[in-house]
Amino acid sequence: xxxxxxxxxxxxxxxxxxxxxxxxxxxxxxxxxxxxxxxxxxxxxxxxxxxxxxxxxxxxxxxxxxxxxxxxxxxxxxxxxxxxxxxxxxxxxxxxxxxxxxxxxxxxxxxxxxxxxxxxxxxxxxxxxxxxxxxxxxxxxxxxxxxxxxxxxxxxxxxxxxxxxxxxxxxxxxxxxxxxxxxxxxxxxxxxxxxxxxxxxxxxxxxxxxxxx
Numbered sequence: 001x002x003x004x005x006x007x008x009x010x011x012x013x014x015x016x017x018x019x020x021x022x023x024x025x026x027x028x029x030x031x032x033x034x035x036x037x038x039x040x041x042x043x044x045x046x047x048x049x050x051x052x053x054x055x056x057x058x059x060x061x062x063x064x065x066x067x068x069x070x071x072x073x074x075x076x077x078x079x080x081x082x083x084x085x086x087x088x089x090x091x092x093x094x095x096x097x098x099x100x101x102x103x104x105x106x107x108x109x110x111x112x113x114x115x116x117x118x119x120x121x122x123x124x125x126x127x128x129x130x131x132x133x134x135x136x137x138x139x140x141x142x143x144x145x146x147x148x149x150x151x152x153x154x155x156x157x158x159x160x161x162x163x164x165x166x167x168x169x170x171x172x173x174x175x176x177x178x179x180x181x182x183x184x185x186x187x188x189x190x191x192x193x194x195x196x197x198x199x200x201x202x203x204x205x206x207x208x209x210x211x212x213x
Contacts, residue, residue, distance in 0.1 A: 005143045006151060007158040013134050014162020023083060023120045023200045026193045028167060030090060031113065032174035033186055039113035044167035046117025052160040054127035059135075059152040069211050072125055076208040079123035082116060083201035090194030123204060134159070 018025075024047045031040035121127075135155065138144055144151055178186075 002143050003151075003154075006138060007154055009138060009141075009143065010134070010155045010158040011162040011165075014159040014164075015166045016162075017130065018163045018166035021196070023079075023197060024117060025167075025170065026196055026200075027086065027113075027116060027120065028170060029174055030190065030193055032171045033178055033189060035175075035178060036108050037171060037175055039108055039110055040171045041168070042110045042113040043117035044164065044171065046114045047121040048160050048164045048167065050118055050121035051127050051163055052156055054125065055131040055156045055159065058128045058131040059156065073208055073211050075119075075122045075125070076204050076211070079119055080201050080204040080208065082119050083197050083204065086116070087194045087197035087201060090190050090197060092194075131156075131159070 024043060027043050028040045031037070031043065135147060135152075138155075139147075147155075
């Protein structure tokens with residue numbers, strides 16, 4: 001019974017953790033609202049894959065170099081650069097001055113969407129501490145006292161499923177909403193998302209400066 005509680009807890013916490021809006025959710029929203037559902041799924045899949053990788057780092061000590069300041073700085077710089085490009089394209093699309101053929105090809109490109117999902121999620125190594133905090137919470141609740149390799153593996157699996165479930169639900173909801181959203185409203189949404197991505201890029205810049213100083 002405790003094992004069932006463990007996987008339920010992991011799934012619920014994964015689902016809840018994916019709810020706050022972030023760069024990944026913004027990219028998924030843009031693609032979903034423009035009808036590029038497959039590329040939105042690729043962003044979601046890439047994001048969840050990186051989060052699970054960070055969980056593996058936390059639980060099994062894989063790739064400790066990911067905690068290195070130089071490596072984190074590299075990921076932050078790449079993420080910041082991608083966010084600035086995406087924010088520029090999104091704001092331009094929202095203002096009605098976009099080159100649709102170019103931007104649509106970017107949003108439809110599955111490989112590029114996957115790489116964007118990886119890059120944006122890789123800039124959040126704090127997921128390592130999130131996984132460790134959740135395990136400690138489970139121990140404090142008395143659900144599982146001794147975590148075995150099987151427990152860690154299932155916690156990763158169902159936590160990842162929780163993360164993926166919310167993102168897939170978000171894609172489904174936005175896909176349905178598209179039919180009720182006019183082009184004018186969609187442009188406003190893109191403008192808001194673009195501004196959000198720009199502020200996120202600035203936040204990454206601040207984090208990068210703090211690490212390097």
